[in-house]
């Protein structure tokens with residue numbers, strides 16, 4: 001009998017690994033990306049996440065999930081974390097960690113909310129706030145692999161300054177005519193803003209032509225109410241429910 005070979009994105013055993021912070025990047029006033037070197041990282045698929053575990057000096061442990069922002073092709077792992085001001089874990093990750101610091105992480109986790117450029121059909125990504133993180137891994141992967149299908153990102157943020165990866169998204173869209181990025185700004189808009197100014201809804205997806213796409217693959221990620229509204233709207237617009245994948249990040253609205 002031959003031993004099973006490790007497959008990218010499918011860990012043989014979920015053991016805790018040591019992640020070392022290589023660099024930090026501020027994406028918005030409340031969001032910071034961590035680039036990590038993870039010992040014996042087995043590889044991952046775009047859309048997967050990791051568990052992060054912090055241990056206090058008295059032994060108290062806290063554990064949370066974070067999506068992987070980096071594409072499978074990247075040599076280092078990137079996480080992008082939004083600071084929840086009264087939160088237990090996120091303020092530590094965004095505010096306390098420095099290059100060279102080490103914490104525990106395990107993964108990759110999740111085989112459902114994943115996308116690969118080999119998957120046929122147009123790609124529709126709907127994200128709210130930090131829900132854009134796994135969608136960004138998909139867009140980064142798509143750009144590296146060479147796009148073969150059109151893609152649409154509908155991205156809901158509170159205001160212009162809270163758009164995570166704003167410049168990179170602009171660069172990706174400018175370099176790729178088959179990628180369309182549509183922002184909606186729910187709380188405040190810059191002067192002269194012509195775009196959407198409300199939460200993602202059925203009329204928005206209809207206006208963006210989602211129902212006219214042939215066999216699209218939908219990925220919806222963000223705060224629970226946003227995910228539920230967008231998924232329900234997509235079903236009402238006639239999208240096959242089996243092609244709609246959702247990931248819920250947290251309880252509050254964006």
Ligand SMILES: Cc1cc2nc3c(=O)[nH]c(=O)nc-3n(C[C@H](O)[C@H](O)[C@H](O)COP(=O)(O)OP(=O)(O)OC[C@H]3O[C@@H](n4cnc5c(N)ncnc54)[C@H](O)[C@@H]3O)c2cc1C
Pocket residue numbers: 049064065066067068080081082083084086087088089090091130133134223247248249250251252253
């Ligand atoms: C599969 C998965 C992937 C995730 N990926 C990411 C990611 O890439 N980036 C990221 O920033 N977060 C991500 N999250 C959310 C993350 O796991 C934590 O829930 C979040 O960082 C808050 O943890 P905390 O310890 O700081 O707050 P907690 O101490 O858990 O909560 C403090 C307060 O904030 C509220 N709260 C908890 N989570 C959220 C939230 N997401 N939004 C608003 N309010 C919240 C709680 O109800 C509570 O009132 C993901 C969650 C899941 C399930």
